[in-house]
Amino acid sequence: MTRIAFIGAGSITFTQTLVRDLLSFPALQGATLALMDIDDDRLAESEAMARRLVEANDLPATVEATTDRREALADADYVICAIHVGGEEPFRNEIEIPEEYGVYQAVGDTLGPGGVFRALRTIPTMVDLARDMEELCPDAPLLQHTNPMAMVCWAVAAETEIDVYGICHSVQGTAHDLASYVGVPSDEIEYWVAGINHMAWFLELEHDGRDLYPDLEAVLAKRGEAYADDVVRFETMDHFGSFITESSQHLSEYLPYFRQSEEEIDDLIDRSSYRADPEEFEYSPVCWLPTGEYLEQWSSIDPGEAFDPEAMDTQLDRSDEYAARIVHSLETGAVRRMNLNVPNTAGSRAGALISNLPADALVEVPSLVDGTGVHPCSAGDLPAQLAALNRTNVNVQALGVQAATEGDEAALRRAIKLDPLTSAVCTLEEADAMVDDLLAANGEYLPALS
Template identity: 70%
Template sequence: MVNVAFIGAGSLTFTQTLVRDILSFAELQETTVALMDIDAERLERIEAATNALIDEHDLPATVEATTDRREALTDADYVITTIQVGGVKPVEHEVEIPQRYGINQSVGDTLGPGGVFRAQRTIPTMLEIARDMEELCPDAPLLQHTNPMAMVCWALERETEIDVYGICHSVRGTAHDIANYVDVPVEDLEYWVAGINHMAWFLNLEYEGEDLYPDLYEAMDDDEIYAEDVVRFDVMDHFGAFITESSHHLSEYLPYFRHTQDEIDHLVERSAYDPDETEFEYSPVCWMPTGEYLEHWRARDPADAFDLDEIDLSLERSGEYAARIIHSIETDEVRRMNLNVPNDGRLITNLPDDALVEVPCLVDGTGVRPCSVGNLPPQLAALNRTNVNVQSLAVDAAVGADEDALRRAVKLDPLTSAVCTLEETDDLVDDLLEANAEYLPAFE
């Protein structure tokens, strides 16, 4: 029997997906699922949903729900984190305050002022979780889903003895996008992807032994396909490889696409986005619905929308990796997937030794074994390093409550530095420190 602890289990949809994935494997159907969240109301709902799923299929699994993190972690075999520190309010500040300075992040959870400040309020809590794990379940792998992925995992790897694996669906999602663009079955797509989280490169792309890149370039010439993924096709055209994450995400990690209103408007004109077909008022700030990301958090699992009779009680498995990792380790079934792991100077040899990289990993009964990639093409590594520079200083800031490192991280951000002077960036940091002081006690 396997014990899996979910920390931050209150996200009904995501936690239910991960639990369903675990229980979809016959070998894992005796799992003890420990659900932990600080929000008792959300916890009660996910407990009810999980029990309903178990009852629907008459499974031997066990559910334990608690608001006590240490109770959930005691003797866990695996720990899954999906936390959001501070709720909605700091997210609003981290998106809306930079907008006043002309920094128009589309999401703000991975890089930029939003990602850097999210790291400052998230890493201390994640370190507390990992230190509890060192005491209560030191051999349990931490399957980490919380953004900013690279910064959080980097801090955990540097400061604790816990084995942490950052899990993101951007590689899998991008594979589906590419398969649609070139009209091949995604299950038959063969690829080798490496880089950093939300900025990993399809270094090889094949179908039935043939290189698919010529087909992808041909697809880019189709106006309708190009309009679906403007930024990623532009990056491929100029730098020679297709990249993970969506175009609206990627646009905020680079200095080329959002630094003036004219450029943002140009993105809107070239994209397939139609403001008349969205439920939110259009804003050229994001070439996407105004506040779409904020609305996601504001509306996330509202209590009055929960109806136990309407939740999905199937055992249909999603494409998420967490359950597959657990299943491979428990059964010795070999799988390959891209995970976020420490570079250790040997996986991607032209990225910093201590960086967090996203590389192919083999998973089986021996655990997770990252694959060596060697050098990335120099232009791809150079783009990755612009983000790694920010991540490194943001980790220093969060771990040491180092305000100088915090300010330098934001000043090195590609989008911020394309828009703001150094003095303006200091003013921005001042405003964010003041607005989110409640969530950043180390910087008081």
């Protein structure tokens, strides 16, 4: 019987999506779902949700719930992880302190001061998790959803023997967006995407063998509603030649061009036809809100207030998330291709998967998954300008990982100084002062630097 451990199962909305996805496959309906979280209340809600899906569909699956990570991991065949380390206080500090220095992050969970400091407080826990896996389930792959994706997976791969695959939905989400922009059914487009997480490039985009880039360029030239809904990505395509994954909102904080002042951010919002509803929590809309409002939305969410397992939809509709598809392919041999985040030399006999990015980088590349394993595909050289933009983020990631795994404060300070957004608005002295303030505020959450 397949055993699937969910670490961070108290993230009830995400866990519900993944449990529903897994149970939608008949071959996985007899699995054991071992839910683990350190929050008893949230764990109880996720357990009730999973049991409701199993019982409503009369399935033979077994649901377990525990606050003991090692208990959940014991003899697991697969480990799915979606954790948040530290709660609201450090997250708030990582947004509000940089604002005092003019660094206005959209979300602050991937790059920038927020992403680097999140890596510092997350990586030690993730490495500890992987060490437990080495002992309790050494052959299980770690299907990893926690941000900052690249830095977390990079550290786990470097520090342990566990096979870690970073899973994101930005590629499939962007594919849906692009299909809508050019008026093509989303299930009919074909694409080849490579780069790094949240900054991967649609190197090929076709429908029935026809290149769709001329259609995208026409959308750009028209400067209409589609352009207004996705200003940053269309502008990036205009200047650098390829469309990029992740939303305009999120992408704006990985580049030095779009968030240099509150006025510039307001101008982006004014140029967009999109208007976020502050009463409704959706990931992309809140990224458009002025800096700080995303934080307020995030911290105000308490899924327990509204969750009622008896009222939930029990249909086994499948989402676009990759995790269940990976498990299904490995279990049944069904062949699938999906973009996964892996070390740049993973499974490669010919050197780096993306040859003009650093060999030790964490890259996002097409990967074939079947009954024999996960097989990342070589993407060769990226166009020079795309690789250059990727390297601006990889430079920060490399130093962030060094800071987290070696307790190296000098590496931390260099990571922040090399961050594209920080370096666009801060002097070197201001970057150091910002790091000082963040260390003072969040020191208790940073075991590597304590």
